[in-house]
Amino acid sequence: MTDPAPAIELQGISKSFGPVQANKDISLRVMPGTIHGIIGENGAGKSTLMSILYGFYAADKGDIWIKGEKRQIPDSQAAIKAGIGMVFQHFKLVQNFTVLENVILGAEDGGLLRPSLAKARGVLKSLAEEYELSVDPDMQVQHLSVGHQQRVEILKALYRQADILILDEPTGVLTPAEADHLFRILDNLRAEGKTIILITHKLREIMEITDTVSVMRRGEMTATVKTAQTTPEELAELMVGRKVLLRVDKAPAQPKGAALEVRDLRHVDTSGVERLRGVSFDLHAGEVLGIAGVAGNGQSELLEVLGGYADATGSVTLNGSALPLSGAGCDGMARRAAGIGHVPEDRQSEGLIMPYSAWENSVFGYHRDPMWQSGLLMKNAAIREDAAGKMERFDVRPPNPDLAAKNFSGGNQQKIVLAREIERNPDVLLIGQPTRGVDIGAIEFIHQQIVRLRDAGKAILLVSVELDEIFALSDRIGVMFDGRLMGIRDAAAADQRELGLLMAGVGEDEGQDPMAAAEAAERERERREATHG
């Protein structure tokens, strides 16, 4: 029996942008009915390769074969015709259209919408049953959770009869439960004979779901292996080009007195919803306190309140003196002056001014410090010189302080923020999602910096939706659910199952498995979104 023709075969694809060669002579075969992972650091050329396959870029060289047929793919229409669907990292949905309207957009059957909508409703219903892809077809997209919006993107592709689906970093925006659900969907699609290409930089996902995996580094395909025959360590090494420590090496914590005492913290957002409902904890000098939880349960608000730019009631005491929680003296600059550094969850919209150069960003939030002023003017030359030093110590690449923040990769942007906050030597450091969208080499470095700061006797509050990260770094772990802190455990004694329950808002006495608990949490969150949205 001969093998079936590969669903996708790329031969010798090359593409360069100016002097940068994004893809170098890449060949790839993906068999039908499999999930093929493509893994690589940011800038390795994964997205370029997929953009060529989807018709956004023309390759400089090379051939594309789809299901045994040689194809030219000059634009995305041609890709759709060839049966390729793509789910982008940032969704391409019309926010104020319903799910149905989004699905038929660009695939209407005629000038009148009604027949298309009716047809789409039927198709969606059968797809929902077949693949666990249920979404309310009449709901406006803006009221859907991120996970559901992603389902709409998948439905759009399937409605256009795609049998090859490309997903670009699909779990970057998802909660763990949503990611699990997505993987079940992908499993079902594979069972139906669809071919899936999964682009990611998360090794765990590759190991969990793919059949084969290709590793890209600096525009080249460095290896293609069967997933069952490889290990995360081997893949990481192939990605980065050197041995990578996947676990954080750290000595036991030496906690001292409480640096930050938080009591009965409450915060109501602009739409009147209480996002923090009486949070109390102590954060000790010399420890990392990890805050786990499904995104949207008050972690972001906790960071904003402690960082000084969201009002709250209750009390926060830093080394014995109370901090104002609203009004004058409650802003980011005052907090920094008091000794609280803050690496925000979203470096692009908060931590950095993207068009500002690295040196301008290197003092952002500290720019009123008298050390950077001379009379009316800022000491730009001194700031620039200082930034160059920070960039060298934090291994920011390229080490060019004049480059705008937006021109650095995610990991290097994060290092710029970290350098700024850590080098001020704060007593307390708030860190949100330190490695979101950061490549593996940089993750290792960032984790080491956090542990180093802890060992220097600083208090660190770590908020992350990545449970692995929470476990890797924390000395104690708290779980937030619905604006409350569900309990704090010693990291050594905590297990994933118990935390899963807490994340779902379930106490220890009720027996329930973590999977179901996470599902319950997701349902709960959606319910809340629906009522408040």
Next chain:
Amino acid sequence: MDKLPPWADAVLVPLISLLLAAALSALVILGIGENPVEAFRLMVEGALLRSAGWGYTLYYATNFIFTGLAVSVAFHARLFNIGGEGQATLGGLGVAIVCLYLPWPHWTLAMLGASVAAALFGAAWAFIPAYLQAKRGSHIVITTIMFNFIAAALLNYLLVNVMKPAGQQDPATDIFPAATHLPTFQDMFATEANPLFRGAPGNVTFFLAIAACVAIWALIWRTRLGYEIRALGHSESAARYAGISPVKTIVVAMLISGGLAGLMGVNTAMGEAERLVMNATEGAGFIGIAVALMGRNHPVGVFLAAILFGFLYQGGAELALWTNIPRELIVVIQALVILFTGALDNAVRMPLARVFAMRRKPAE
């Protein structure tokens, strides 16, 4: 998207836009049966080849520098201040009050006092829209437009009912006292042998405008306040994270913007008319938007664009004087320049970026 090298962005794009606007204007002039080459020669001769022409060109340019800077300062905070017209009107009012009702021993002191008053009045007029935007979220485009009308009506009322000398038909104030008259270029540079700038309104305020360019450059790129204004303009959420108060920064940026627009009153009321007349701003507040756009919100760019628009104003007046080309056509030409340099920026930029990308590729 391939990006243009900075020099092409700053020089080539506006230049090509200008050429396109000129070409289209030439077609229009051809269309009404006139000779575009002759028209262009007249404009250049009238605005640039005689010193009196320069005197007019620089007079207009002074107005546009102030209003252009006003728009660009606000724009750095991502505020679209199109109330330059009203703020300049109020600035003129401030100048008139200071000149008419306070005794001044010498023009230098009078100019200082009038400048302060003009800036304060302009800033005050910008304060209300700024406050409404910062505190209430009322869109600044809408409020500043409305404030233009209110300013015009207010000036109208004051001139007709309060400030007009008794018995005068003309809705204007009395002539300012002689001690407040500013030296024109003619006063400063003309000699017996060489009667430069004869009769032209260009005056010492032009140097104030240049000083304003330098000050604004330093403010935006060298001070803490400029750093915060730009930061807020790029990202409000980041500004909040850093502890920069959006409300305070919006209000301060608009006060500076309004003050700059107000300073235009020194040039028109004190430097040229030597009294306050109705509609003294002559649309310079709106031209400031085009000047800021074309000047890429940078003081050097604003300066150059203001000179260009000064040339268009003066050259246009010459055309109307010497040819059968109607005055309205001058407005068409000015509009085409605004259209190409402002609104159709990408129509030039994107093809140009492609050309550069193609040139780069064979190079490696």
